[in-house]
Amino acid sequence: MSKPRQNFDPTKPVNMIDLTCEQVDSIYQHMLTKGMPEIMWTVEIQKFTWEEIRDAHKNGKKLIAFGGPVPVTIMRAFDCVPFFLDTIPTRIASMEDLCGRFIDETEKYAPQSMCAIDKAQLGVMLKGELGVQVDAFVHATVPCDSARIAYPMMERLMDCPCFTFDCPFRHDDKGFKYVAEQIESFIPFMEELTGLKWDDERKAKFKEINEESNRAYELLIQLGDLRKKTPCVLPGRMLVLNAIIAPLAGTPEVTEMLQTQLDMGNMLADMGMTATRCPEERYRVCLMQNMLWSNTGIMDWMEKTYGAITVMDGFGYQDGVILSDLDNWETVKYEMAKMMLLVPMIHGATGPTEYWLKSIDKMYEEYSVNVSIFMGHVGCKHTWASGKIVTDYIQEKYGLPTLYVDVDAIDPRYKSNDELRAQIGEYMESVVGAHNFTKDA
Amino acid sequence: MSYQKLFETKVSGEAAKAWQAQGKKAVGYVCCHVPEEIFYAADVLPIRLRATDCVDSSDAETWMTSFSCSFARSILQYLIDGTYKLDGLVQTDGCMMPARIMDNWEHISKKEGKDQFTHFIGAPRITNDISTGFYKSELQELVDAISKFSGVEVTDERLKAAIAKTNEMRSLMDQVYALRTAEKPVVSGAEVLSIALAECDHHIDDYIQMLKDFLADAKNRKPIEARSRLMIIGSALDNPEYIKVIEEKGGIVVADDLCFGYRAFGPQLEVDDSDVLGSIAKYYLKRNVCPRSLDNRPAMHKEIIDMAKKYNVQGVIYQKMQNCECWGGEAYYLEPDLKAIGVPMLQLEREEHMANAGQLAVRAEAFIEMLEK
Ligand code: SF4
Ligand code: SF4
16 A cells, blocks of 8 residues: 655644645645636635634634534624534545544544544544634534544543533424524523623624525525536535535625535536536436545546436535524524524434435435435444435335445545445446446547 | 342343233333333333343344444344334434434334334433423423323322332342442342343332342352452443453452443432422433433543442453444543542453453453452
8 A cells, every 4th residue: 555645744743723724725826826717716615714713813703613513603693713623524534644643543542433523523632733722612412422422522622611502303393492492591601701792783793694694505505406407517526515504604705605606507507518527417316424525536536437426415415494584583593493403314413214214305306316325434323224224215215226335434544446436336337337438538 | 039030131021921911011112211110100011122142133234234333233133033022112312323223123113014102202412401301391202102002191199109119129229239349249240230130121019029039138148259349331231241251250340330230220219299200300311321421421430430439449341332432432531530549441342242252251361460460
């Protein structure tokens, strides 16, 4: 095996935030010099995300680390910068050396079977290499058992004020009311943390941020609708990019990014284009579990090789709750709670397998899926344990056999690109009967 | 009933069969956040599910895959292969593995046309007034559902009568555990785990009687000589054989922090007459049974340390089930805390099926030798 390329000196302490900012910036500069204006926006948003975190204190704001579904627009209304800890593993998943550094650190104290999303973020804390001081930690009791190792440890390692939202298993009126009640009790926590009052000024700011957030979620719904069209003009990669809405909802930057994506998509649709990079779109793929952050290129490869576009995935699929009456705090709390619980069934929310079947119905029907892949992240045991129910259902209802591929969504060392391509390729060619366009060349 | 039945560890199904023969219902459950008192108040026999002696869980693996915890998977196996013939399943999200037993069992039993009563209780993973209120309302839903199912209305009076019994059982169990504080205990760790497991298979009245008989006879038992005093903590352990292998190497397990051991019993449940169900909710949510909650670690660790001191423990064995993340990360803070009181910790990985007894024996022996030095 070739030695992984180091983009830092492994013998010296690392500053994770600075390193990430530098990496994103070098991609940005590279694109600038190459003159790629049509896709600059995909990097600009990442640059904004990381620099906002790095510069929070410089800009006089408090930095709040968070995990799981939490009300980020309240944090922004209190003039804080929300830092979604999951963006650490998802960002560094493509940097094998850095990712491995943090995962290996966690494995000294926790089982290897733990989800690498949690392993990577915990590893950063254990090594003390985050590079920024957080002022508070807000998290939710997400379903994953791995988070039960990571969050309590991170709470102690961060040694700052903490607030925990309890996510109920049920996602119904009773569950929403339960979370809404917790949102109410989050306000005094934020007041104490920031020294700011939940007064008219704060509420006005909150309303403004939620208006912006609504705009972003409306765009996300429109982007979803665009993906339903055949052929699909938006590549699978965009699903990965759009996950950035979680920490950025309420910022004009994310709204702008989504708007650009939508404009571009509509333009391509008007031109009769497809995202396949093949003569035609032949297959509409649903990836059913987490995203393969460690190898997003696999979606490009499927597009190029088989004309197979990932139209939706179990992670990116969202019902898109729009806050209906921003002047009514009771309604806002309830709908925010709904938003928190209705994120897809993996990391974001808890719940019975039945909820997953409901999103399968929506995804498979509305997106005209004809290739079904369970790209199962090995750390996510509770979704694996639902896998057969889900894939049997797909077979019975939609007549589609599902390919099971075990991957590590974060740790690129788990499976090589060649191995993964071989597994998917064999399925595409021998089960789906797909033509390999690259062989034509 | 002879108290010797306390030492029969096999899943027997006898109590459920006898109960069902009277035209009553027997219902299974998996995690410690399902209060047995509610079942007894509804005249339903609660059977806490376990997977002792399960050697092949391949049917269940088809459903839950090899990425699941083998304890949970083996319970599903016992449901599929008919080792358990029960009228239903009540489940909480103790951790996500038992939650998936419920999903899969609901699905499989429906497919097979089996008539099952199934009910899910959401158990919060933090403890405060809001979460306790929510949990109480979840218990109320169970009360309503189980009353309807059994045809017996669950009243406060019936709940209080059930609590009186479970409290009696808890205090008897305290007496069993008190035997372990002696310099040369008359009961081994494997035996205590068997006694605790027997609760899963017997009606509480029979169980109480057996505990009383055992305690009355305890003075006639021979004190056990051992080279070192151990405590065992970690994932669900429902196999006394595992402790037996350790004890055969010369140690004696005198304390535990297991959800099938002391944690399953715990202290007395105090009842507030004005809010009986609320008292149950408070008790079950506050009792630290495992690291499933996000806010109970420091308290749990303190309890482990206190227990190690109380039972004069020389070493702690921390056994982790493969793929059990709930019990995966305690070493980081607990090990130094134990070290501070001079108690070393041995970490072991295991599966439900005890395939590596030889390796366990070697590790246990080396640990015991190390403690002697
Ligand atoms: S991938 Fe699964 S286990 Fe990992 S963080 Fe997400 S939901 Fe949890
Ligand atoms: S806590 Fe561990 S042993 Fe118990 S069911 Fe969950 S994963 Fe299995």
